[in-house]
Amino acid sequence: MVASILKTINLSKIYRRGKIKALTDVSLEFNDRGVLTLLGRNGAGKTTFLRVISTQLMPTSGKVFVLGYDVVKEAKAVRNNIAVMPQEGATLPPLTPWDHVYFTLRIKGISKNVAKEYTNDVLEKLDLMQYKDVHADRLSGGLRQRILVAMAMAYKARLLLLDEPTLGLDPLSRRKIWKIVREYCKNVGSVILTTHYLDEAEVLSDQVVILNNGKVLANGTVDELRNFVKEKVKIEVYSGFLFEELQSYGRLVPVADRLRVLTNEKTAQELVNEAIKRGARVQTSPITLDDVFVELSTEVEQE
Ligand SMILES: Nc1ncnc2c1ncn2[C@@H]1O[C@H](COP(=O)(O)OP(=O)(O)OP(=O)(O)O)[C@@H](O)[C@H]1O
Ligand SMILES: [Mg+2]
Numbered sequence: 001m002v003a004s005i006l007k008t009i010n011l012s013k014i015y016r017r018g019k020i021k022a023l024t025d026v027s028l029e030f031n032d033r034g035v036l037t038l039l040g041r042n043g044a045g046k047t048t049f050l051r052v053i054s055t056q057l058m059p060t061s062g063k064v065f066v067l068g069y070d071v072v073k074e075a076k077a078v079r080n081n082i083a084v085m086p087q088e089g090a091t092l093p094p095l096t097p098w099d100h101v102y103f104t105l106r107i108k109g110i111s112k113n114v115a116k117e118y119t120n121d122v123l124e125k126l127d128l129m130q131y132k133d134v135h136a137d138r139l140s141g142g143l144r145q146r147i148l149v150a151m152a153m154a155y156k157a158r159l160l161l162l163d164e165p166t167l168g169l170d171p172l173s174r175r176k177i178w179k180i181v182r183e184y185c186k187n188v189g190s191v192i193l194t195t196h197y198l199d200e201a202e203v204l205s206d207q208v209v210i211l212n213n214g215k216v217l218a219n220g221t222v223d224e225l226r227n228f229v230k231e232k233v234k235i236e237v238y239s240g241f242l243f244e245e246l247q248s249y250g251r252l253v254p255v256a257d258r259l260r261v262l263t264n265e266k267t268a269q270e271l272v273n274e275a276i277k278r279g280a281r282v283q284t285s286p287i288t289l290d291d292v293f294v295e296l297s298t299e300v301e302q303e
Contacts, residue, residue, distance in 0.1 A: 004065065005159060005190045006030040006053060011062035013048050013214075022048040023214045025062070030192070034185055034206030038194045039289075041297060045214040046194040047087050050161050053192070054084045067158055085152035087163035087194075091144045093137035097128045100136070104151045122154040125180055142169050149177060158189040165193055166200060178204055198290040210293065212300050222289055229287045229295050231262035235271055240280020246271075253294070262291070 006029065013023040022045045030036045038046045051057040053066055055075040064071040066078045091100060101122055105115035123129050126146045136144055149165050162181075166174045174197070181191055181204060195201055201208055202222055210218040210225075218225055237246060237259045246252055249271045250263025261271065268284055275282040 004029055004031045005033070005067060006036070006192065007063075007065040008053070009063040011049075011052065011064055012060050013045075013052055013057065014060045015048075021214055023052070023059075026211075026214070026216055027062075028209055028216060028219055030190070030207055032206065033190045035181060035204050036190070036192045036207045036209065037201045037205040038192070038209050038211060039196075039198070039201055039293060040194075040211035040217075043213075044211040046211060047163055048214075049211070050084070050086075050163050050192070050194065053078075054082055054161055055079055056084075081157055082159045082161060083152045083155040083157035084161045085148050085163060085165055089148045089151075091136040091139075091147050094135055096131075096133050096135060097123060097139075097143075097147045097150065098132040100147050101150050101154045105154055108155055110155070118154045118156065122150045125153075125183075126150045127176065142173055145169055146173065146177075149180075153180070153184060156188050160184060160189060160191045162191065162193040164195060166195060166197060174200065198288065198293055202289045208289070210296060212297065217296050217300065218292070225289060225292050226287050228292050229262065231264060232287060233263055233265055233268040233284055234287060234291060235261045235263065235268055236283045236285075237261060237271075237275070238281040238283075240275060240278045240282075262287070 008026050008028055011023055011026040012021070014021050026049065038049060040046050048057065052059050053064055053071060055071050055078050058072065067081050069077040071078050098119060101119040102115055105118055110118065123132055126149060128143070128146055128150060131139060131143060136147065145168055149162065152160060152162060166177050169177065178200065185191055205222055208220065208222060208225055209216060218228060231250060243252065243259065246259055246261055249267050250261045253260040253262065272282060272284060
């Protein structure tokens, strides 16, 4: 039997300082090779969760198995099989991208020749080759962020943990990381990542876990999570309708400069027809993870 990639049973973590309950009874399983994405508002417990599963923090209670190894009793075996990009990671100003990756691999015990090969390989993949000999303090923030991703990926661990890997990256660089993460899953191992970009989670994830206040709010595939919103379509209304009028078409969600109507396909069609008659600007699209996230987070806030 193939051991699961991650299994947590009633995992709780209390930070003694401040007596903060960062995780409460988190039980989840991630079995198939792929991408598991953790979502949640600031302070939801994502980084704490990654720190516990990567053996940097001891759980307060509960059990955690990574690749079948117990994170408390078999911490060394866990460490040998994972690579981590921490949220608070920083580059060292006098070192180049090449140094960062190469020395990380050497510290992990990789031989000189293999470390050279892996370093060139990952710098190439992340479009860092042209900067390979430039000191980190002369590189832009996004390039430095890519060095951190490269350092974690280079090791080719069976499980890669990335805490907000695309933070501050431009849209094209973000897409490049998505492609590389998918390739990693296909050729090397599984990935657990956190992000605040819901479009990214939607594109990348095989499984999504939404944390709120240290508890699991939702867990499933993107399609399964979409079912948390009962409507199937959303229409963004930019002009031509009054709030009261739109209420008869579905559920209204105010968004910055427009109104969002959540409804079924038939009513959406009626609203679009009416908008065409009036020359109003509207836009329809399916329900996204963004809608699910807003819906679930708002429900919890109102409780
Ligand atoms: N070292 C620590 N000592 C005490 N409390 C902590 C510590 N680290 C985190 N916390 C608290 O634990 C909770 C969870 O924090 P965590 O960093 O895991 O959240 P997060 O989901 O990663 O948030 P973000 O999206 O902002 O990165 C928060 O209330 C935070 O203030
Ligand atoms: Mg965090």
